[in-house]
Amino acid sequence: MQEPTTPAERAKFAAARRALDYVEPGMRLGLGTGSTAVFLVRLLGERMADRDLLCVPTSSRTAALATECGLNVRALEDVDALDLTIDGADEFDPGLTLIKGGGGSLLQEKIVAAASARMVVIADESKAVSRLGAFPLPVEVVRFGWRSTMRHIERLLATEDVDGRGVRRRTAGDEPFVTDEGHFILDLDLGRIGDAPGLARRLDSLPGVVETGLFLGLADAAIVGREDGGVDFVERVSGDRT
Numbered sequence: 001m002q003e004p005t006t007p008a009e010r011a012k013f014a015a016a017r018r019a020l021d022y023v024e025p026g027m028r029l030g031l032g033t034g035s036t037a038v039f040l041v042r043l044l045g046e047r048m049a050d051r052d053l054l055c056v057p058t059s060s061r062t063a064a065l066a067t068e069c070g071l072n073v074r075a076l077e078d079v080d081a082l083d084l085t086i087d088g089a090d091e092f093d094p095g096l097t098l099i100k101g102g103g104g105s106l107l108q109e110k111i112v113a114a115a116s117a118r119m120v121v122i123a124d125e126s127k128a129v130s131r132l133g134a135f136p137l138p139v140e141v142v143r144f145g146w147r148s149t150m151r152h153i154e155r156l157l158a159t160e161d162v163d164g165r166g167v168r169r170r171t172a173g174d175e176p177f178v179t180d181e182g183h184f185i186l187d188l189d190l191g192r193i194g195d196a197p198g199l200a201r202r203l204d205s206l207p208g209v210v211e212t213g214l215f216l217g218l219a220d221a222a223i224v225g226r227e228d229g230g231v232d233f234v235e236r237v238s239g240d241r242t
């Protein structure tokens with residue numbers, strides 16, 4: 001496997017490598033999406049492909065990579081439940097509420113995490129924040145009437161406890177970004193999110209919204225890679241998985 005070269009890559013690699021300690025033979029494992037998850041999938045392929053793992057990817061990109069790495073890949077529909085999901089994050093706060101979806105796979109990532117007995121986040125130090133919101137919040141919306149959905153979101157944000165209220169449709173080059181499930185993503189420039197559970201609930205209630213990138217009560221622990229190659233751990237202290 002190509003060795004990490006930049007300090008940020010070293011930190012992501014360190015987190016991914018330590019996550020292997022959580023993987024046991026015979027596990028049914030959810031595989032995340034993003035550059036940190038790429039390190040995880042490659043490491044799993046190199047070191048654990050022979051351990052009878054059953055791997056459920058959270059995106060077409062991760063599925064292709066996991067197959068290339070020799071892992072036993074299955075669709076979530078073909079697996080009753082998962083033991084563990086290991087995935088990256090764009091931000092996480094001390095209570096392990098996450099912002100995810102920077103890579104555009106938040107819908108599958110949330111479904112897979114919710115089907116798992118445990119979710120462990122792997123991330124570099126830059127993802128740890130005291131308050132969520134500096135990273136734009138991704139919201140997956142159906143394509144039909146997306147401008148109308150965007151206006152509903154803008155109206156909702158006018159009364160939310162946030163610092164910014166910009167909403168833009170994500171693009172890939174000159175084209176709109178389209179998710180694996182054929183939806184658009186709207187990125188919300190909020191700056192600060194004062195009430196993550198309330199905002200998630202209110203966004204979820206809008207017609208046209210499929211899912212938000214706010215992950216509440218899903219992550220059990222985070223492995224935070226440092227640039228010196230070490231890791232720190234954050235555990236969720238209380239609260240049931242939702």
Ligand SMILES: O=C(CO)[C@H](O)[C@H](O)COP(=O)(O)O
Nearest residue numbers: 034035036088101102103105
């Ligand atoms: O949510 C995600 C993809 O939808 C990723 O996990 C998130 O964007 C983190 O990515 P990276 O590991 O590249 O920093």
